[in-house]
Each structure stands twice: as structure tokens, then as C-alpha cells.
Amino acid sequence: MRRFSGWMAVVGMVACSSPGSGAQTVQTDSAPSPRRVPAAAASPAVAPLQTDAAGRAWVDSTLARLTLRQKVAQLVFPWVSGRGPDADAPEMQRMLVSVSRDEVGGFIISTGSPAATAAKLNAAQARAALPLLIVSDLETGPGVRLTPGGTRMPPAMAFGAAGDTALAREAGRITGLEARAVGIQMTLGPILDVNGNPRNPIINVRSFGEAPDAVARLSSAWVAGARQGGLLTVGKHYPGHGDTHADSHVGLASIDADMARLQRVELVPFRAAIHAGMDGVLAGHIAALGVEGPNAPPASQSPRLVQQLLRGEMNFRGIVFTDALNMQGATQGISVTEASIRSLLAGADALLQPPEHARVISGIVAAVEAGRIPRARIDEAARRVLTAKAAAGLHRSARVDPAAVEAATGARANVAVADSVAAKSITLVRDRGGLIPVARGARVLHVTYTSRATGPAGSVLQRALAAGTAGSEHVRVGASTPVSTFTSLTARAAEADIVIVSVAVVPVQYQGLGLAGGFGAWVQSLAASGRKVIVVSLGSPYLLDAFPAVPAYMLAWDVGQSAEGAAARALLGTAGTPGHLPVSLPPHHRIGEGIVRPR
Known part of the structure; x- marks a missing residue:
């Protein structure tokens, strides 16, 4: 972050200057900033984990009858796929063993169709002595997990470019409705990270942006919408993953910020979301070096960050999850059981995705019996897990109606919201020479980059270009x-009227983020030679360092029908470019810039 501190000075500006090339209209979101929530403890406007008297009574009576081992098991959330009960019989059997023998508190569920997910979760709930709390990562809407069939939303940074809190709230509501329809009660979202580091390898478009107040406003709206849809929310990655240089899936990430900087930047969205009634916080495997020194533990194992700061100064009363315990950032030189014990001692309540969870449960029980973990700490954590279940209404009913799943997921009205976000987020960063809109009679060479030169990225855009121009040749590179x-390709570009380059670079765990091979140099040489080149990013906005000479640069933020369809309409002049940069692109463009063109 220090390297880009000069650019951060413009964060929160109402208007920014043009990059100095071409006539440009620059606008930024003019919606009011959220009311500042003080750094000191403040009562949230909406309490987390709300439940009624019957729910509270259920929590009390259930906790009173659980053995120590059963209480510990309630804190554990293994991973399962969303494949149906008959699609993977061995996995289904393992899941049922986790339910009936290990008595885990719930699961984190991955990808499967809506019908398969509902069937699997109903079968597990039918076997459980206590209702299971089902959580899932739904960062880009239910369709990221409920596939095919669920509604897929653009990534958070597209919402940042659109700057529309009403759309953020509606996206949260839709996510809640579709998730609850299949038996998911809690999501590990929204992303509250302030992405101030363009070289961050894992957050990128998953963040709403780099302006703390804008991230706070949009994420709080999403939390409110999710609550309206019946979904519990767990914001991440505390205390902030936006200014890190490492992927915590492959190692311990760290932030250098001191406490003053954390309060001013990283913690702003967390305070706002807590004030808005967020139910949980996911503590990341992120060492706060500027606060705890060079030997800082991961935040997920830090009493100072969880107990003193989050619970104390920030007055958070909801549930605290660890990030996944199969990530290498959690287990630097220690076992998963030891990482779990340290997390509980730090103040975490729920242990996400620990490998060999039965062994972890036994290890925690042994630590309690040896006096290392106070029994009161286990009771406190188990009470929060049970309270989350009651807040989701699981004490009344845990299974869903399979006949209602199809109608409740992927409805046309829900997809229309995703399309609206995509359209409002299209950001024309530069257009030197007025290359956009592309003339209908133009001959187009369309080159799509993905790391492996395969996949669907660019396909929707290509179909639109072929239909809307004199002809579009499509080539994939990697x-x-x-x-x-x-x-x-250089020779073929000479025969075309214009070259459109679509680039799909998105953050993926355990993988790098960026361009590789000779692609970037080829685009730069083509642009430097005077060719008419338009680059359309279908993911990361931070690509201009690879080809700064390109005359036109557009951001669509995502691949697929919604994003690529919106980009195509903007390229062909049948739709406008209303978006603005929610991040800076140093040294090329500032936050808030965008060439706004009406349809």
C-alpha cells in the first residue's frame, strides 16, 4: 500500500480529473456516505443473530444437555460438495457419518445444482440429532454454488463501479432467497476488504473497491438485503485482506498497517457492517505485523485482534468463524488441531473446514480436559453456534420443500438484476481516438486471453461482435x-479495421494473478505501432501496466452472459458506459474516473 499512497489521497473524491486524453465526462457516485461508526464500542443499529423467546429457550435447553464432546463437535464445519445423494455415494456416506457419529455443527457446502443441493442437505438434516447450520461462499450470488440453475451476480467490484446501493441490497436479498430455498442458512460474505493494493493476488475484483466509505456503504446494503432474504451473513476477511501481498491459501498473508491505519481504512467496512447487523465475522489467516510485531500470529489465532479489538473495542456480539483450516496460512509449523485450539483460545467460535475433523474434535476435548481451554470458552462458542441456528429458524424446521426449489432459483427477475448491475458497471477508462462505438461495417479481429487459452470467456462477446459488425474473427491465446x-496475429491485425482484445484474469485460490507468456508484450507492440486496439477486461482492472499504450480500455469485471453482453452493447453503441473506477490504476488512472457516454 505504501507504494501507492499518493494515489490513495484521492480516495473519496467527488470528482477526479481526466487522464488528459480525449474529451471525457467524469462522474462519481453522489450517494451520501454512510454515517460514521466510531472506532470505540458502539451499539449496532441492528443486533446480530436475532431470535425469539422460543429460540432462546431452545438454545438454553440444548446447551444444558450436551456433553463436552458434543459441544466441541458443534463448533466444527467440514466441507462437502453440492452433488446429490446418488451422484457420489461414498461422499454422501462420509457426510452422514459426520452427522450421526461425529455430530458436527454443520457444513460448508460447495458446488451443485439447486435440486441436488437441496436433496443432499435434506438427507443430512433428517439424520441429524441437532439441526445443521449450512454455510456457503456466495460472493457472486447463489449461482456461483448453485450451478447450473442459481442466479450468478457480478463480482463486488462491479457493484463498486455501478455505485448503486439499491442494487447491492437487492443482490443480497436475491442471494438470501435462493440460498434459503435449497437449505443454506448462512453465507461467508460480504467481502469487506478494502483493495488498496493493485498487486494483491487473491482479493482484486472480490472487493467493492479501495475507498473505505464506499466499501462500507455497499457491503452494509448487501447485508441488509441478505437479512431481508432470510440469510445470515459473515463478513470477511478480518482485519482486512485488501493490502496483502500473499494468498493465505498458500501461506501466511500479512499487513503492515498500524492500528491508526487499520481504524482509518481496513476496519471501516467492518464497523459499518456490524452496525448494520452483520451476524458473523470471518477471521482471516492474516498477520497484523504493524500491530503485533514481526512474530504476529494469524488474526484467526490472535486474542488481541479477536477478543480485545473485535469483541471489546468494536463491540461485536455475533459469531466468529475462522477462515478455512485447510489453508496453509493457518498451519505454519503447527497441526490443524493446534491451529484449532489456538483459534478457540483467541475467541473464535466456529472452525471452518478442518481436515480430519474427528481427530480435531478429540484434540480439543483433550485440551479442555487438560485445563488448557476453559470449559466456559467452549460453552460460549457452542452457545453462539446454537444461537445462529435459532436465528435461522432451525429450531422450528431444518428441511426445505424440494418441490419449491426450481421456482425459487434462477428466476428471470433475479437474472434481470444481475444484468442491471453488469450494465451499470461498464467502465470506459480511456478512449483515445474515439474507437468506441465500433462501426457496424468494421472488420474485427477479436483475441481472447485466458491462462490456458480455453474456456467460455469471450464467447458471448464474440457472438455479439459477429452479429454487429462486418465480421469478427476470434482467436484464443494463453x-x-x-x-x-x-x-x-500481427499480420492478421493489419488486415482488420480494429482489434478487440478481451482478457479474463480473475483471482483464483492457489493460483497467481496476472498475465503470462508473450501476450502482454504483443498487445503493447500492436498498440505502439498505431493499430486501433480496444482492450476489454473481463476481470481484473489492473492490466494497463502490461500494455500502457492501448488507446481504449474498458472494464466489464466478469465473464459470462451478463457482463459480456453488457460490454458488447457498449462496444457497439447500443448502450452507454455509466461506470466509474472504484479503484485507482496507478500511475495511469485515478479512482472515480470514467468516460460516461449515454446510449
Whole structure:
């Protein structure tokens, strides 16, 4: 972050200057900023984990009859796929063993169709002595997990570019309705990270942006919408993953910020979301070096960050999850059981995705019996898990109606909201020479980059270009594309009226983030030679360092029908470009810039 501190000075500006090339209208979101929530303890406007008298009574009576081992088991949330009960019989059997023998508190569920997910979760709930709390990562809407069939939303940074809190709230509501329809009661979201580091390898478009107040406003709206849809929310990655240089899936990430900086930047969205009634916080495997020194533990294992800061100064009363305990950032030189014990001692309540969870449960029980973990700490954590279940209404009913699943997921009205976000987020960063809109009679060479030169990215855009121009040749390239191919493409570019380059670079766990091979240099050389080149990013906005000479640069934020369809309409002039940069692109463009063109 320090490297880009000069650019951060413009965060929160109402208007920013033009990059100095071409006539540009620059606008930013003019909606009011959220009311500042003080750094000191403050009562939330909406309490987390709300339940009624019957729910509270159920929590009390249930906790009173659980053994120590059963209480510990309630804190554990293994991973399962969303495949149906018959699609993977061995996995289903393992899941049922976790339910009936291990008595886990719930599961984190991954990808499967809505019907398969509902069937699997109903079967597990039918076997459980206590209702299971089902959580899932639904960052880009229910369709990211409920596939095919659920509604897929654009990533958070697209909402930042659109700047529309009403759309953020509606996206949260839709996510809640579709998730609850299949038996998911809690989501590990929204992302509250302030993405101030363009080189961050894992957050990127998952963040709403780099302006703390804008991230706070949009994420709080999403929390409110999710609550309206019946979904519990767990914001992440505390105390902030936006200014890190490492992916915590592969190692311990760290932030250098001191406490004053954390209060001013990283914690702003967390305070706002807590004030808005967020139910949980996910503590990341992130070492706060500027607060706890060079030997700082991960936040997920830090009493200072969880007990003193989050519970104490920030007055958070909801549930605290660890990030996944199969991530290497959690287990630097220690076992998963030891990481789990340290997390509980730090103040975490729920242990996410620990490998060999039965062994972890036994290890925690042994630590309690040896006096290392106070029994009161286990009781406190188990009470919060049970309270989350009651807040989701699981003490009344845990199973869903399978006949209602299809109508409740992927409805046309829900997809229309995703389309609206995509359309409002299209950001024309630069257009030197007025290349957009592309003339209908133009001959187009369309080149799509993905790391492996495969996949659907660019397909929707290509179909629209082929239909809306005199002809569009489509070529896929990737990290291993040979130089000879780029040499051939240079010759073909000379025969085209315009070259459109679509680039799909998105953050993926355990993988790097960026361009590889000869692609970036080829685009730069093509633009430097005077060719008419339009780059459309279908993911990360931070690509201009690779080809700063490109005359036109548009951000669509995502792949697929909604984003690529919106980009195509903007390219062909049948739709406008209303978006603004929610992040800076140093040294090229400032936060808030965007060439706004009406339809």
C-alpha cells in the first residue's frame, strides 16, 4: 500500500480529473456516505443473530444437555460438495457419518445444482440429532454454488463501479432467497476488504473497491438485503485482506498497517457492517505485523485482534468463524488441531473446514480436559453456534420443500438484476481516438486471453461482435501460446479495421494473478505501432501496466452472459458506459474516473 499512497489521497473524491486524453465526462457516485461508526464500542443499529423467546429457550435447553464432546463437535464445519445423494455415494456416506457419529455443527457446502443441493442437505438434516447450520461462499450470488440453475451476480467490484446501493441490497436479498430455498442458512460474505493494493493476488475484483466509505456503504446494503432474504451473513476477511501481498491459501498473508491505519481504512467496512447487523465475522489467516510485531500470529489465532479489538473495542456480539483450516496460512509449523485450539483460545467460535475433523474434535476435548481451554470458552462458542441456528429458524424446521426449489432459483427477475448491475458497471477508462462505438461495417479481429487459452470467456462477446459488425474473427491465446502465433496475429491485425482484445484474469485460490507468456508484450507492440486496439477486461482492472499504450480500455469485471453482453452493447453503441473506477490504476488512472457516454 505504501507504494501507492499518493494515489490513495484521492480516495473519496467527488470528482477526479481526466487522464488528459480525449474529451471525457467524469462522474462519481453522489450517494451520501454512510454515517460514521466510531472506532470505540458502539451499539449496532441492528443486533446480530436475532431470535425469539422460543429460540432462546431452545438454545438454553440444548446447551444444558450436551456433553463436552458434543459441544466441541458443534463448533466444527467440514466441507462437502453440492452433488446429490446418488451422484457420489461414498461422499454422501462420509457426510452422514459426520452427522450421526461425529455430530458436527454443520457444513460448508460447495458446488451443485439447486435440486441436488437441496436433496443432499435434506438427507443430512433428517439424520441429524441437532439441526445443521449450512454455510456457503456466495460472493457472486447463489449461482456461483448453485450451478447450473442459481442466479450468478457480478463480482463486488462491479457493484463498486455501478455505485448503486439499491442494487447491492437487492443482490443480497436475491442471494438470501435462493440460498434459503435449497437449505443454506448462512453465507461467508460480504467481502469487506478494502483493495488498496493493485498487486494483491487473491482479493482484486472480490472487493467493492479501495475507498473505505464506499466499501462500507455497499457491503452494509448487501447485508441488509441478505437479512431481508432470510440469510445470515459473515463478513470477511478480518482485519482486512485488501493490502496483502500473499494468498493465505498458500501461506501466511500479512499487513503492515498500524492500528491508526487499520481504524482509518481496513476496519471501516467492518464497523459499518456490524452496525448494520452483520451476524458473523470471518477471521482471516492474516498477520497484523504493524500491530503485533514481526512474530504476529494469524488474526484467526490472535486474542488481541479477536477478543480485545473485535469483541471489546468494536463491540461485536455475533459469531466468529475462522477462515478455512485447510489453508496453509493457518498451519505454519503447527497441526490443524493446534491451529484449532489456538483459534478457540483467541475467541473464535466456529472452525471452518478442518481436515480430519474427528481427530480435531478429540484434540480439543483433550485440551479442555487438560485445563488448557476453559470449559466456559467452549460453552460460549457452542452457545453462539446454537444461537445462529435459532436465528435461522432451525429450531422450528431444518428441511426445505424440494418441490419449491426450481421456482425459487434462477428466476428471470433475479437474472434481470444481475444484468442491471453488469450494465451499470461498464467502465470506459480511456478512449483515445474515439474507437468506441465500433462501426457496424468494421472488420474485427477479436483475441481472447485466458491462462490456458480455453474456456467460455469471450464467447458471448464474440457472438455479439459477429452479429454487429462486418465480421469478427476470434482467436484464443494463453500463457503458453508460442511466439509464432503472435507473429501470425500481427499480420492478421493489419488486415482488420480494429482489434478487440478481451482478457479474463480473475483471482483464483492457489493460483497467481496476472498475465503470462508473450501476450502482454504483443498487445503493447500492436498498440505502439498505431493499430486501433480496444482492450476489454473481463476481470481484473489492473492490466494497463502490461500494455500502457492501448488507446481504449474498458472494464466489464466478469465473464459470462451478463457482463459480456453488457460490454458488447457498449462496444457497439447500443448502450452507454455509466461506470466509474472504484479503484485507482496507478500511475495511469485515478479512482472515480470514467468516460460516461449515454446510449
